[in-house]
Amino acid sequence: MLEYQEKTVQEVAVCTCDRCERRMTPDDDFNWHEKLSIAYRGGFGSIFGDGCNISVDLCQQCVKETLGTWLRITPGDD
Ligand SMILES: [Zn+2]
Numbered sequence: 001m002l003e004y005q006e007k008t009v010q011e012v013a014v015c016t017c018d019r020c021e022r023r024m025t026p027d028d029d030f031n032w033h034e035k036l037s038i039a040y041r042g043g044f045g046s047i048f049g050d051g052c053n054i055s056v057d058l059c060q061q062c063v064k065e066t067l068g069t070w071l072r073i074t075p076g077d078d
Pocket residue numbers: 017018019020021022058059060061062063
């Protein structure tokens with residue numbers, strides 16, 4: 001027999017682009033699904049500082065404007 005307990009789950013409701021401050025919500029389907037969030041912890045020797053947390057949230061327009069030169073974009077397999 002399985003027994004259950006109540007559990008509170010949080011989900012992201014709004015993502016604000018750190019560059020242009022565009023607010024993206026799940027209702028804004030295209031921008032919501034195309035946003036880019038990066039979050040990681042730098043290791044020993046990181047140029048940001050040993051063990052620092054690094055994160056950024058960008059809308060798709062800012063991803064293109066900041067990283068576009070280096071993005072490898074190929075057609076999907078559909
Ligand atoms: Zn943006």
